[in-house]
Amino acid sequence: MKVLVQRVKEAKVEVAKKVIGKIDKGYMLLVSFTQSDTKEIIDKMVRKVLNLRIMDDDNGVMNLAIDPSRDKILSISQFTLYADTSKGNRPSYLKALRGEESSLLYDYFNQELRKYIEVETGKFGADMDVSLINNGPCTIMLEL
Numbered sequence: 001m002k003v004l005v006q007r008v009k010e011a012k013v014e015v016a017k018k019v020i021g022k023i024d025k026g027y028m029l030l031v032s033f034t035q036s037d038t039k040e041i042i043d044k045m046v047r048k049v050l051n052l053r054i055m056d057d058d059n060g061v062m063n064l065a066i067d068p069s070r071d072k073i074l075s076i077s078q079f080t081l082y083a084d085t086s087k088g089n090r091p092s093y094l095k096a097l098r099g100e101e102s103s104l105l106y107d108y109f110n111q112e113l114r115k116y117i118e119v120e121t122g123k124f125g126a127d128m129d130v131s132l133i134n135n136g137p138c139t140i141m142l143e144l
Contacts (some may be wrong), residue, residue, distance in 0.1 A: 021120035
């Protein structure tokens with residue numbers, strides 16, 4: 001499982017020119033699964049995302065976890081995080097989990113996050129337009 005975490009001032013996702021998910025301050029997550037991922041791995045990743053200390057403290061130092069009382073998450077399914085470009089110039093996506101299994105794991109991931117924080121999502125498998133204002137910029141790749 002891979003999650004690209006971007007600390008944002010705001011982020012939104014559109015499908016067919018309609019906004020389907022939007023947040024102000026928080027994290028925009030790009031989420032991808034591979035064949036060996038399980039609910040146990042997802043549970044660990046949820047804890048990692050929620051406890052990742054990349055929010056600024058009063059001194060402007062990245063020292064705090066995301067605050068569910070004022071921050072939100074925008075979660076976007078992004079199978080291309082498993083792109084393999086080691087051979088040639090055309091990415092291979094053989095390591096990315098496809099279809100129904102990936103959709104179920106993505107739903108589970110968001111369900112588990114929602115137990116702790118407000119989560120907006122994109123639409124699994126859709127052609128989406130995602131925009132954000134990266135705060136920092138701060139972008140962290142998590143992989144389990």
